[in-house]
Amino acid sequence: MTVDRTLHQFPLDPASRLVRLALGEKRLPFVEVSTRYWERPRELTRMNPSGLVPVLVERAGEAAPLVLCEPRAILDYLEEAYPEPALLGREAAERAEARRLLTWFERKFEFEASGFILHEKIEKRLLSLGPPDLGALRQGRDGLKLHLHVLEDLLAAREWLAGRRLSLADFAAASHLSVIDYFGDVPWRDFPAAKTWYMKLKSRPCFRPLLADRWPGLAPAGHYDDLDF
Numbered sequence: 001m002t003v004d005r006t007l008h009q010f011p012l013d014p015a016s017r018l019v020r021l022a023l024g025e026k027r028l029p030f031v032e033v034s035t036r037y038w039e040r041p042r043e044l045t046r047m048n049p050s051g052l053v054p055v056l057v058e059r060a061g062e063a064a065p066l067v068l069c070e071p072r073a074i075l076d077y078l079e080e081a082y083p084e085p086a087l088l089g090r091e092a093a094e095r096a097e098a099r100r101l102l103t104w105f106e107r108k109f110e111f112e113a114s115g116f117i118l119h120e121k122i123e124k125r126l127l128s129l130g131p132p133d134l135g136a137l138r139q140g141r142d143g144l145k146l147h148l149h150v151l152e153d154l155l156a157a158r159e160w161l162a163g164r165r166l167s168l169a170d171f172a173a174a175s176h177l178s179v180i181d182y183f184g185d186v187p188w189r190d191f192p193a194a195k196t197w198y199m200k201l202k203s204r205p206c207f208r209p210l211l212a213d214r215w216p217g218l219a220p221a222g223h224y225d226d227l228d229f
Helices: 014-025 042-047 071-081 092-126 134-157 168-182 192-202 205-211
Strands: 003-009 031-034 055-060 066-069
Touching: 003 014, 003 042, 014 071, 014 092, 014 168, 014 205, 042 055, 066 071, 071 092, 092 134, 092 168, 134 192, 168 192, 168 205, 192 205
Parallel strands: 003 031
Antiparallel strands: 003 055, 055 066
């Protein structure tokens, strides 16, 4: 039976990018609907009372559509409903490490790094809250460097962040870093292992649609879509 999928998302939202990467890696076709979630559109709040993206809607035949909200719930569903390729690892230890790093990026990394940078670079512009606060940007960039040191250490011992295989941990990291890199704020030159890892991810077919993302009034850095940056 044919399944039609619609992903309500915002192109420069890390959570939306994470789900897009998972769908792409699993080769599950879907239609993207770019959603101005900050305007709280009725359709979005009807599907997800939190008013946040991403929201994935699946329709199969005459059955009622399945509406999936919040990134972790969507990712868990995709892993259970479409187990190949497995994006949490095939061994229990790798799955545990992938889940740990998923939590790391959705909590600690966002709280200490990307939350500051993306609020100043994106949210303030979208919500007309004035110019970026240089102190907040500095705090976010300092936090970013600390987290890049963590990635550098992991990648010195592993091929991918959670172990021997590509996993949702890599996509979680890349979803945040790719939006920060959109604005040219990732100091790749100082973190060669992280840069090589990110170059491998950028070359994957699932990543290419992200490199085509653009938002009016927010131009990307010159190297953003360059595979050999």
